[in-house]
Amino acid sequence: MVELRTLKPEAVASALDMAKRYRMLNEPDGAESICLDILAVAPDNQDALIVLLLALTDKFSESGLNPSFEQAREIVARLDSAYCKSYYTGIVFERRAKFHFNQGGPGSGAVAYDWFVKAMNAYGEALAGCDPDNQDAVLRWNACARFINSHPEAKGDDADHPEMLLDSFDTPH
DSSP states (O other): OOOOOOOOGGGHHHHHHHHHHHHHTTOHHHHHHHHHHHHHHOTTOHHHHHHHHHHHHHTHHHHOSTTHHHHHHHHHHHOSSHHHHHHHHHHHHHHHHHHHHHHOSTTHHHHHHHHHHHHHHHHHHHHHTSOTTOOHHHHHHHHHHHHHHHOTTSOOOSSOOOTTTSOOOOOOO
16 A cells, blocks of 8 residues: 655645646546545645535536545534535535436436425525625525426426435534
8 A cells, every 4th residue: 555645734725726726627536635635634624625525526427426425424514614514515415416317217307306405405504594795505596496497307206215315414503
């Protein structure tokens, strides 16, 4: 096994900028690696946790939900504020909804719809506890609503879905 090198604490800010660039270049694995290096020397760095969470959810479309979905859930629990926990839970759910929708097949629209609803509920919780000038959760809520409204196949139904597709994830408080 190759031993990892330790990032110098004074390099955290520039490493975080690099992780953000890797995300913009659609290289979530690179962003994830950099964030793990940052978190090894600054375990509570909220910006690194958020970039890592976003990089993990970027991987849903390429690598599927496992293990990225569970890892993203664990990161949400490490966020400091109730607002961030709700908002980023919404992000994780919204991206999972899109994953299911894009998978296609029988019931995928209904499963996606259920995850969009969970995302919208999380964004609603974020709005209840945020600065009135912060409208990020409104923008995400509206994006979910527009997706549902423009994709008639993304609608709820009353049928029971397999538990593995609708595993519960209570929004952390």
